[in-house]
Amino acid sequence: MKRSLLFIPGNNPSMIQNSIIFESDALIYDLEDAVSSSQKDAARLIVSEFIETSFGCKKEIIVRINAPDTPYYEEDLKQIVSYKLDTIMLPKATERTVRQLAIKLDEIEEKKKITKRIKIIPIVELAKSVLQIEKIAPLPRVSGILLGAEDLSLDMGIIRTKKGDEIQYIRSKLAVACKAFDIDAIDTPFTDVNDDEGLVEDTKRAKLLGMDAKSCIHPRQASIVNGVFSPSSLDIEYARKILLGYEEAQKVGLGVFSLEGKMIDKPIIERAIRVIAKAERYGL
Amino acid sequence: MKNSLNRFVPKGFKPFTHADHYKELDIPILKPNTNHKKIKEIGSLSEIIKKLKIEDGMTLSFHHHLRNGDYVLNSVLKEVFKSNVKDITIAPSSIFPVHEPLVEYIKSKQVTKIYTDYINGPVAQAIQEGHLEELLIMQTHGGRPRAIEHGDLVIDVAFIGASCVDRQGNASGKHGKSAFGSIGYAIPDALYAKVVVLVTDNLVDEHPSDYDIHGEFVDYIITMENIGDQQSIVSGTTMITKDPIGLKIAKDAAVVLDRLGLIKEGFSMQTGAGGVSLAVAKEIRTIMENRHITASFVSGGITGYFVTMLESHLVDKLYDVQCFDLWAVYSSSKNDDHITISASRYANAFNKEAVVNNLDIVILGATEIDVDFNVNVTTDSYGKIIGGSGGHADAANGAKLTVIVTQLVKTRIPIIKERVTTITTPGEDVDILITDRGIAINPRRLDLIEKLSKCNHLNIMTINELKDMAHKLTGVPRKLPQTDEVIGVVEYRDGTIIDSLFKPYKRKA
Numbered sequence: 152m153k154r155s156l157l158f159i160p161g162n163n164p165s166m167i168q169n170s171i172i173f174e175s176d177a178l179i180y181d182l183e184d185a186v187s188s189s190q191k192d193a194a195r196l197i198v199s200e201f202i203e204t205s206f207g208c209k210k211e212i213i214v215r216i217n218a219p220d221t222p223y224y225e226e227d228l229k230q231i232v233s234y235k236l237d238t239i240m241l242p243k244a245t246e247r248t249v250r251q252l253a254i255k256l257d258e259i260e261e262k263k264k265i266t267k268r269i270k271i272i273p274i275v276e277l278a279k280s281v282l283q284i285e286k287i288a289p290l291p292r293v294s295g296i297l298l299g300a301e302d303l304s305l306d307m308g309i310i311r312t313k314k315g316d317e318i319q320y321i322r323s324k325l326a327v328a329c330k331a332f333d334i335d336a337i338d339t340p341f342t343d344v345n346d347d348e349g350l351v352e353d354t355k356r357a358k359l360l361g362m363d364a365k366s367c368i369h370p371r372q373a374s375i376v377n378g379v380f381s382p383s384s385l386d387i388e389y390a391r392k393i394l395l396g397y398e399e400a401q402k403v404g405l406g407v408f409s410l411e412g413k414m415i416d417k418p419i420i421e422r423a424i425r426v427i428a429k430a431e432r433y434g435l
Numbered sequence: 436m437k438n439s440l441n442r443f444v445p446k447g448f449k450p451f452t453h454a455d456h457y458k459e460l461d462i463p464i465l466k467p468n469t470n471h472k473k474i475k476e477i478g479s480l481s482e483i484i485k486k487l488k489i490e491d492g493m494t495l496s497f498h499h500h501l502r503n504g505d506y507v508l509n510s511v512l513k514e515v516f517k518s519n520v521k522d523i524t525i526a527p528s529s530i531f532p533v534h535e536p537l538v539e540y541i542k543s544k545q546v547t548k549i550y551t552d553y554i555n556g557p558v559a560q561a562i563q564e565g566h567l568e569e570l571l572i573m574q575t576h577g578g579r580p581r582a583i584e585h586g587d588l589v590i591d592v593a594f595i596g597a598s599c600v601d602r603q604g605n606a607s608g609k610h611g612k613s614a615f616g617s618i619g620y621a622i623p624d625a626l627y628a629k630v631v632v633l634v635t636d637n638l639v640d641e642h643p644s645d646y647d648i649h650g651e652f653v654d655y656i657i658t659m660e661n662i663g664d665q666q667s668i669v670s671g672t673t674m675i676t677k678d679p680i681g682l683k684i685a686k687d688a689a690v691v692l693d694r695l696g697l698i699k700e701g702f703s704m705q706t707g708a709g710g711v712s713l714a715v716a717k718e719i720r721t722i723m724e725n726r727h728i729t730a731s732f733v734s735g736g737i738t739g740y741f742v743t744m745l746e747s748h749l750v751d752k753l754y755d756v757q758c759f760d761l762w763a764v765y766s767s768s769k770n771d772d773h774i775t776i777s778a779s780r781y782a783n784a785f786n787k788e789a790v791v792n793n794l795d796i797v798i799l800g801a802t803e804i805d806v807d808f809n810v811n812v813t814t815d816s817y818g819k820i821i822g823g824s825g826g827h828a829d830a831a832n833g834a835k836l837t838v839i840v841t842q843l844v845k846t847r848i849p850i851i852k853e854r855v856t857t858i859t860t861p862g863e864d865v866d867i868l869i870t871d872r873g874i875a876i877n878p879r880r881l882d883l884i885e886k887l888s889k890c891n892h893l894n895i896m897t898i899n900e901l902k903d904m905a906h907k908l909t910g911v912p913r914k915l916p917q918t919d920e921v922i923g924v925v926e927y928r929d930g931t932i933i934d935s936l937f938k939p940y941k942r943k944a
Contacts (some may be wrong), residue, residue, distance in 0.1 A: 172683055172871045206907065370679030434892025
């Protein structure tokens with residue numbers, strides 16, 4: 152039930168130190184694109200030390216490791232995986248690399264005696280991966296899929312636009328697959344950090360197509376994204392009315408009832424339950 | 436002698452007892468001095484200074500509305516000290532780096548005593564090095580007019596820079612090339628000084644009807660080419676912060692105020708200038724717009740942001756004691772509901788109409804805060820003077836709810852201390868501390884603890900827990916040695932001494 156996931160460059164200690172106070176629901180410490188090859192070692196060390204020693208963080212802790220075809224992948228996993236880590240984000244993911252990662256995690260968890268099960272968020276950023284979304288989504292440990300539209304457009308030889316027509320199909324496909332397997336559909340970041348209105352529009356479009364959350368590349372983006380993915384006060388109020396009505400209906404043995412002239416049935420009740428759960432979780 | 440907060444008080448000064456002690460007192464207010472020249476004498480700086488016959492031991496006052504762009508204080512003192520006059524006390528409402536020439540007058544003992552509400556830059560440094568003959572008296576913005584009205588600070592000559600003056604002595608800061616808006620800090624000086632001298636670069640035949648100083652209180656008018664650099668009156672930043680940490684603090688502050696039910700029709704508030712304070716104002720504004728709430732007033736230093744709220748009918752009145760930017764300056768002459776108030780009406784504890792005493796909410800900053808919620812905005816953690824109360828202690832005492840907003844750690848220094856280096860505002864006047872990593876409520880405010888502890892999504896903890904959290908990030912700071920050489924005192928708003936200022940300890944090379 153995440154709304155926002157914030158990328159934090161793995162080689163920026165001050166930003167890492169402040170990361171837990173940012174408004175995103177999850178934090179992605181990045182060892183991949185944000186870190187130049189000469190700083191990979193340092194970033195790995197900084198991120199692993201921070202995760203080990205951080206305290207009081209209630210957010211999901213994710214690390215984006217380097218892709219399996221790079222010389223950094225093995226070492227990233229060796230150093231980063233710990234009992235404090237929640238999720239590995241895997242770049243350039245395919246069905247095969249996600250399966251391999253799951254096996255690797257089995258081994259490391261056993262070796263390090265980590266009792267929790269570390270999750271995986273694969274990044275779909277290759278045309279080949281788009282074709283495999285339905286196969287990636289149900290794989291073990293996969294808790295969500297991130298659309299990486301920048302690299303994907305490069306792979307596709309297409310130009311990214313603010314409106315995002317070029318990724319509409321992929322967003323839809325990813326959202327459907329994630330919904331089908333009950334995992335998070337996570338949207339690509341909006342790269343213009345100074346365009347708040349553009350971010351709102353882009354997030355709304357993603358939400359409309361079924362995305363559950365969006366990744367962010369600046370802390371300021373997180374609150375805007377949270378705003379779009381949060382139920383409004385009117386939504387919450389209406390959901391409360393539905394649940395009250397449902398309670399009353401159940402007392403007299405009814406599964407369907409009428410509220411303000413509209414028929415309320417099971418899907419609407421379930422949506423209301425989700426709205427209230429989200430509102431409670433995020434203190435809305 | 437020690438005061439009730441266990442702080443040193445030099446001989447001859449009254450120790451602070453508790454924040455509301457003044458409410459038990461009934462000190463008579465002097466009548467304003469109406470014994471002034473009927474026909475105002477107008478002349479150049481040198482002509483008028485000669486006529487004033489300034490003598491050894493006199494007290495001269497100035498205001499700081501032109502802030503770091505002020506030319507008046509330097510120009511006047513340069514002319515005054517062309518004669519061999521010495522042992523002068525000056526009482527500028529604030530002192531900025533632009534006033535550096537004062538350093539030489541201090542070293543040569545021509546200036547031997549200073550009263551001010553805020554001081555930074557080279558003059559602060561010279562005083563701290565021990566060059567001022569007598570103790571520096573740091574007052575609050577409300578404490579200064581109190582001292583003037585009670586006769587504790589007797590001004591022989593008040594030099595009042597004004598951007599628009601007519602030949603009858605009516606004056607304001609609202610018009611002219613050097614307009615600075617409200618002239619509120621100079622109004623007590625105009626009413627009580629023995630001699631009042633206006634200094635202007637814009638002498639007109641008749642001032643528009645919106646003057647703030649009436650000619651009946653004026654004796655002389657000095658004309659000079661420029662009284663200041665208008666561009667330098669801007670205080671802090673007037674842009675809303677984009678720093679995510681500042682925004683987070685601002686958002687939490689607005690949530691706290693909202694959960695306490697304080698953002699309601701007719702409420703009043705004050706915030707400082709600066710990015711985080713303005714971000715709090717923006718968050719409050721959003722709530723107001725969504726719920727169609729109008730505030731009764733905003734007070735203090737006014738920025739353009741509050742002007743937009745006035746013009747959008749989100750606020751009924753702006754009570755302006757000083758303008759923090761040129762947008763506010765422009766508004767002060769255009770909007771009838773943008774009202775200049777004197778420093779006494781703004782913050783004098785003994786003024787029955789003091790605006791700060793009617794505030795519902797004040798949002799303030801802190802350089803340090805300690806586990807008893809005492810706040811320091813006067814010195815840094817090394818004891819170096821970096822500012823002063825201004826209206827901090829006045830507003831904190833007057834408002835129903837005082838909120839301190841600050842980062843928990845600034846440049847690797849934890850803001851929460853066991854004991855602040857200098858007390859500016861007593862902890863009993865501070866209700867809530869909001870930092871980026873958590874919120875602490877003063878244990879005196881059980882009502883607030885009860886209301887806010889039900890909000891699971893506000894990270895509420897004790898101030899000691901917050902301090903420990905900071906120490907986990909930074910380590911426990913080493914205690915710095917302090918000298919026992921007193922160079923000044925910090926007055927609370929009632930004129931009692933809340934703390935002393937010391938010569939800083941010199942580290943060995």
